[in-house]
Amino acid sequence: MVTTTSEPAPREPLKRVAVGRRTILGLSALGALGIAFGNSVQNLLGSAFGSGLGGLLPGGDRFRIYSITGAFPKVAERDYRLQVSGLVDRPKTFTLADLKSMPATSFKKPFQCVTGWRVPDVEWEGVLLSDILATVGVKPGAVALTFESYDRADSESLTLDQAHLPDVIVAYRMLGAPVTTEHGGPVRLYVAPMFGYKSLKWLSAIRVVNTVVPGFWEQNGYPVNGWLDGTVGPTNPDPSLE
Amino acid sequence: MTITHTKESATRLLRFDRVQRGAHWANATLFGVLMFTAIPLYFGTFFGVVFPRHTTEQIHLWSGLALPLPIIVSLLGPWGRQMRRDLRRINYWTRHEIRWMKTLGKWPLDADKFNPGQKLNAIFIGAAIIVMLATGSMLQWFRFFPVPWRSGATFVHDVFSYAIFAVVIGHVFMALTHPESLRSIFTGRVSEKWPEANARSWLKEEQPEVDASDPH
Numbered sequence: 131m132v133t134t135t136s137e138p139a140p141r142e143p144l145k146r147v148a149v150g151r152r153t154i155l156g157l158s159a160l161g162a163l164g165i166a167f168g169n170s171v172q173n174l175l176g177s178a179f180g181s182g183l184g185g186l187l188p189g190g191d192r193f194r195i196y197s198i199t200g201a202f203p204k205v206a207e208r209d210y211r212l213q214v215s216g217l218v219d220r221p222k223t224f225t226l227a228d229l230k231s232m233p234a235t236s237f238k239k240p241f242q243c244v245t246g247w248r249v250p251d252v253e254w255e256g257v258l259l260s261d262i263l264a265t266v267g268v269k270p271g272a273v274a275l276t277f278e279s280y281d282r283a284d285s286e287s288l289t290l291d292q293a294h295l296p297d298v299i300v301a302y303r304m305l306g307a308p309v310t311t312e313h314g315g316p317v318r319l320y321v322a323p324m325f326g327y328k329s330l331k332w333l334s335a336i337r338v339v340n341t342v343v344p345g346f347w348e349q350n351g352y353p354v355n356g357w358l359d360g361t362v363g364p365t366n367p368d369p370s371l372e
Numbered sequence: 373m374t375i376t377h378t379k380e381s382a383t384r385l386l387r388f389d390r391v392q393r394g395a396h397w398a399n400a401t402l403f404g405v406l407m408f409t410a411i412p413l414y415f416g417t418f419f420g421v422v423f424p425r426h427t428t429e430q431i432h433l434w435s436g437l438a439l440p441l442p443i444i445v446s447l448l449g450p451w452g453r454q455m456r457r458d459l460r461r462i463n464y465w466t467r468h469e470i471r472w473m474k475t476l477g478k479w480p481l482d483a484d485k486f487n488p489g490q491k492l493n494a495i496f497i498g499a500a501i502i503v504m505l506a507t508g509s510m511l512q513w514f515r516f517f518p519v520p521w522r523s524g525a526t527f528v529h530d531v532f533s534y535a536i537f538a539v540v541i542g543h544v545f546m547a548l549t550h551p552e553s554l555r556s557i558f559t560g561r562v563s564e565k566w567p568e569a570n571a572r573s574w575l576k577e578e579q580p581e582v583d584a585s586d587p588h
Contacts, residue, residue, distance in 0.1 A: 147470065150463030150495045157499035158506075161528050165507065168527030169520040194413070200424030245514045246522025358519070 169248075192249045193241065195312045198346060202311045203280035203332050210316045212300070216338035219267030226302060226316055232257045232265070235299055237322075242358055244325040254320050256301035260294045262336070274342040277319055280332035286319065286345040287354065288328070290338075297322035300333060324356040384561040387485070389454045395446035396557055399497075402442070403540060405435045406504075410533060436508045439501050462491045485574035489546075496539055503532050 164171075212224040236255035242248045259275075268290065275293050277286040292298065301320045302309055309315030314331025321328040327347040348354045388396070409432040413425070446455045461484060465473075472481040473488040481487070486494070510517050510525035517525070547554045553570070556562045567575035 146464035146466055148463050149465040149470065150459075150491070150498070153492070153495045154499045154502065157496070158502050161503035161506065161532070164528035164531065165510070165521055165524040168524035172523070172527055197425060200426060242519070245511055246517075246519065246524075246526040248523050248526075 172248075172250075192247070193313065194243065194247055197281065197331075198283040199281050201281070203282075204311055205280055205316055205332065207308070207316045212317060212333060213335040214262060214266050214338075215335070217269040217272040217340065218263075218338050219269060220265075222266050224262070229257050229300065229302060229317065232261055235296075236303070237297065239297060239320075239322045241326055241329070244327055244352060244356065252304060253306050254299060254301050254322075255303035256299040256317075256320065258296070259288075259298045259300055259319075260296075262300060263290075263293060263338075266338075268338055271340055272338045273340050274338075276337045276339055276343050277330045277333060277345070278335040278337075279330055280334045284330055284332075284346045285343075286328055286330040287342050287348070288321065289342060289355075292321075292355075295321075295323065321356075323358060325352070325358060327352055328356045384563055385567065386560055387556040387562045387566075388560045390560065391446050391451045392455055392458070393557060393560055395442045395455065398442035399439075402435050402439050403497075403536070406432060406439070407533075407537065407540065409435070414530075414533070433508075433512060436505065439505060443498070443501070458485065461485055462494050465491070482572040482576075483570060483574070485571050485577075487570070493539060493543055496535070500532055500536050500539075503528065504536070507532070 207226050210226045212229065213221075214224065215221040234255055235258050236253065238251045238253050240248055240250045241252050272290060274287055274289050277288075279285065288298070298321050299319075300317060302315075302317050304313060304318075304320070309318055314329075314333070317333050319328075319330045319333050330345075342354060344354050409428045412428055413432060446452050447459065465488065468479070468481055469484070469488045469491075472479045473492065477489070484491075507525040507529040510522065511529060514522050547557070552562060552566055556566075562570075
């Protein structure tokens with residue numbers, strides 16, 4: 131073996147540490163831990179500081195605003211109408227004032243998107259979907275509901291059983307204020323035990339029908355029954371998830 | 373000896389070769405596009421102002437997937453010699469450099485080609501690319517991951533994006549306040565005086581290289 135004489139002598143006799151590799155591995159490990167436990171950490175922080183934390187963190191109310199069409203339908207409160215038709219005894223068009231004159235239901239529940247982001251302890255207020263159905267009277271043979279949006283693109287479905295759950299509301303207030311246009315105002319659906327895509331925004335019409343018609347997101351591959359625990363059956367087996 | 377203008381520029385030191393400059397600007401462009409499109413995606417109320425959401429999402433997605441390419445392509449292949457050398461430089465730190473970093477620059481140091489702060493910037497960007505690509509992919513192809521992981525990935529993607537904004541703003545601020553260093557990422561070269569003030573240890577190392585007998 132030939133030793134080359136041109137090999138430069140080490141100019142730096144000090145021991146060198148691979149700070150770069152260590153830092154990159156360390157930060158990547160931190161990222162992995164965050165993926166595994168970030169949800170629990172957020173929940174812990176959320177319960178320790180209350181809902182005030184959401185306002186302190188960058189990102190405001192922490193909702194990611196989605197729209198299928200890329201636009202927000204702007205509907206003035208006084209022009210708002212909710213048409214309820216189909217297999218009902220008394221089809222009715224509700225104004226916002228009509229909805230507000232009905233018994234109000236309010237609670238704090240999270241908004242969980244199917245892609246992973248979550249806003250804990252959102253204040254919701256509105257009318258129970260079951261109260262609206264009682265007002266119009268559901269005919270025998272009815273099985274499901276279809277929902278339409280002012281955006282003319284989104285649609286949703288719920289079975290009649292699901293629609294009667296005590297945390298499924300037609301909401302006109304959220305986050306302590308009237309529902310904003312970005313959040314689907316003046317009136318949106320809120321289906322607490324299911325992923326966010328079931329909570330259709332800019333609700334314009336409800337039709338009572340005799341079969342489940344998959345909505346926009348379901349036609350794009352999401353489960354028709356978007357239960358938060360990932361089960362696919364028509365009823366949620368775990369009431370603690372509500 | 374009088375040094376003419378051309379001769380002077382010929383003796384200027386090469387700080388970044390063409391491959392490194394190309395990699396830097398490709399990487400910077402991708403980061404810029406990602407940060408720009410991140411704002412309306414994150415703060416929903418801005419969205420619609422720039423592009424329709426779907427377009428913004430697609431730009432963000434594809435720029436994100438391309439993010440590791442400038443560094444990988446510039447490192448691999450025969451053109452990446454200087455890139456690989458500087459990568460080693462950024463990776464391996466002397467105890468002096470570690471101490472300088474721990475004292476936030478108060479400890480005296482004959483800086484290498486990059487000072488520890490600059491090295492840390494590069495290291496952070498490397499880590500950020502890995503973490504953002506991993507968590508971003510989880511958000512895009514969410515169906516393969518359980519919901520708590522998706523939430524965790526969102527959390528990590530958010531936290532790292534705050535850090536990236538802070539680091540990139542700091543990097544741009546340092547560049548704008550150090551004009552000669554800034555110029556070298558366009559022209560590749562710094563004056564011979566530059567290392568005396570900024571990279572004394574590099575100067576010592578580069579001197580023998582002027583002599584062409586060095587096989588490295």
